[in-house]
Amino acid sequence: MIHTEAATLDEVIDQALNKAKQTNKQQLVSFVDYIEPIDPILFYAGASVMGDSRLFWKSADEDFVMAGVGAAVRLASPKNDRFQDIQFQWKKLMEHAYRFDRYEQKGTGPVAMGGFSFDPFKESTELWASFENSQLEIPGYLMTKVGSDHYLTINAIIYPDDHKEQLKFQWEEAKALLLQCNNRSFSTPEILEQTEIEPEAWKLLVKQATDDIEAGVVDKVVLAREMQLKFDDNVDIAQVLQHLDDTQTNSYIFAFESEGTQFVGATPERLVKVENQNLLSTCLAGTIPRGETTEQDEQLGQELLADEKNLEEHQFVVRMIRDAIEACSENVDIPASPVLYPLKNLQHLYTPVRARLKQGHTLLDVVARLHPTPALGGLPQEEAIEYIREFEPLDRGWYAGPVGWFDSNQNGEFAVAIRSALIEQNRASLFSGCGVVKDSDPEMEYEETAIKFTPMLAVLGGA
Ligand SMILES: C=C(O[C@H]1C=CC=C(C(=O)O)[C@@H]1O)C(=O)O
Numbered sequence: 007m008i009h010t011e012a013a014t015l016d017e018v019i020d021q022a023l024n025k026a027k028q029t030n031k032q033q034l035v036s037f038v039d040y041i042e043p044i045d046p047i048l049f050y051a052g053a054s055v056m057g058d059s060r061l062f063w064k065s066a067d068e069d070f071v072m073a074g075v076g077a078a079v080r081l082a083s084p085k086n087d088r089f090q091d092i093q094f095q096w097k098k099l100m101e102h103a104y105r106f107d108r109y110e111q112k113g114t115g116p117v118a119m120g121g122f123s124f125d126p127f128k129e130s131t132e133l134w135a136s137f138e139n140s141q142l143e144i145p146g147y148l149m150t151k152v153g154s155d156h157y158l159t160i161n162a163i164i165y166p167d168d169h170k171e172q173l174k175f176q177w178e179e180a181k182a183l184l185l186q187c188n189n190r191s192f193s194t195p196e197i198l199e200q201t202e203i204e205p206e207a208w209k210l211l212v213k214q215a216t217d218d219i220e221a222g223v224v225d226k227v228v229l230a231r232e233m234q235l236k237f238d239d240n241v242d243i244a245q246v247l248q249h250l251d252d253t254q255t256n257s258y259i260f261a262f263e264s265e266g267t268q269f270v271g272a273t274p275e276r277l278v279k280v281e282n283q284n285l286l287s288t289c290l291a292g293t294i295p296r297g298e299t300t301e302q303d304e305q306l307g308q309e310l311l312a313d314e315k316n317l318e319e320h321q322f323v324v325r326m327i328r329d330a331i332e333a334c335s336e337n338v339d340i341p342a343s344p345v346l347y348p349l350k351n352l353q354h355l356y357t358p359v360r361a362r363l364k365q366g367h368t369l370l371d372v373v374a375r376l377h378p379t380p381a382l383g384g385l386p387q388e389e390a391i392e393y394i395r396e397f398e399p400l401d402r403g404w405y406a407g408p409v410g411w412f413d414s415n416q417n418g419e420f421a422v423a424i425r426s427a428l429i430e431q432n433r434a435s436l437f438s439g440c441g442v443v444k445d446s447d448p449e450m451e452y453e454e455t456a457i458k459f460t461p462m463l464a465v466l467g468g469a
């Protein structure tokens with residue numbers, strides 16, 4: 007990639023057009039500007055005037071937010087080797103990219119945002135028709151908030167026969183539209199119908215899984231189920247994001263829009279983050295509710311920390327992530343025992359994994375090694391995926407898949423898309439799963455998944 011520091015919009019367009027004409031090739035051009043503070047959720051709401059492919063990402067543990075719209079480039083990949091394939095497409099694209107940027111902040115410039123389905127080999131249904139198995143976009147317009155600093159990136163493919171004045175007009179107009187950020191009224195439609203899909207059959211499946219674990223088919227398998235909602239009006243996604251932001255601490259808040267359908271959630275589960283080759287992954291598995299009082303809350307936490315079944319569920323995850331991270335990093339640091347990770351409605355067992363990514367490995371390499379961890383799939387990995395593919399009646403789509411972003415400076419982060427919902431106009435499908443091990447009790451796993459619906463259910467106006 008060619009990197010140029012200061013430039014005005016005029017200079018950017020001149021240089022990019024010259025290059026495109028000289029080489030007779032299209033170029034990706036990225037122009038980063040510092041902007042006045044702007045609320046990312048309002049930006050997201052207002053960005054609907056620019057089309058129906060908006061993206062939103064807020065970090066769980068730092069002041070870092072991105073909101074984008076209008077794909078300048080789409081990266082997609084069908085099945086085999088999809089992570090490597092996306093990596094390859096990205097590398098090709100970056101070879102001929104131009105970046106005009108004097109700030110060089112993470113999450114600015116050419117940034118790919120998007121996600122991957124849980125299992126590209128599962129037969130897909132109408133439900134996920136709007137989403138590809140692997141789909142990342144470089145937003146045409148991307149706002150990035152890093153601490154108290156705000157940036158706007160314009161990404162565009164420039165063709166040799168593009169016209170300067172037209173490009174300039176187009177960009178300036180879009181910028182003005184996006185940054186005017188009107189105060190808007192948010193609305194919450196009412197739920198007309200709330201349907202849990204086949205809860206009794208799901209409990210039987212959990213029972214079957216414990217029998218199969220006893221018989222040695224797998225050690226652990228994560229089973230998920232769906233709840234469907236119907237509303238009296240279209241769901242306002244900006245409102246959902248605002249509510250998630252207000253209520254779900256310690257969580258990544260995300261929204262990916264594709265053909266007018268939105269995949270939204272507030273997940274606590276990091277898959278992997280890389281910044282300056284420093285790698286951070288997370289083992290998050292094992293669950294108990296929060297208490298009503300401080301005393302009860304602490305008591306429940308202590309119970310979770312000592313519970314054999316939950317510790318086993320958690321330990322499978324630690325073991326697998328350790329192996330995957332050790333294969334591509336050095337200085338791997340993993341505490342010997344988990345601590346509590348408190349959320350609004352429940353608490354999890356949490357073990358952080360820190361390491362230094364070896365040169366030559368990319369964030370997507372690590373995602374490929376990790377996904378799915380036993381917190382979403384099971385153990386052994388391949389057998390668990392096959393088990394889910396065969397017996398779980400749900401079309402998971404992107405639920406429990408990796409969602410996130412990366413930039414052209416090797417920074418990026420992926421989380422796993424749990425505590426999430428697929429929303430199309432006045433309908434929503436919520437997803438929730440749990441780790442089944444040999445001592446799992448179907449009724450208790452059912453209760454656990456019921457609580458895991460609540461982050462999304464509550465912001466959608468449910469009980
Ligand atoms: C699969 C989900 O949660 C996973 C993450 C944390 C704890 C889990 C558990 O205790 O079962 C699950 O492995 C979900 O929320 O849909």
Ligand SMILES: [Mg+2]
Pocket residue numbers: 291292293319440441454
């Ligand atoms: Mg569990």
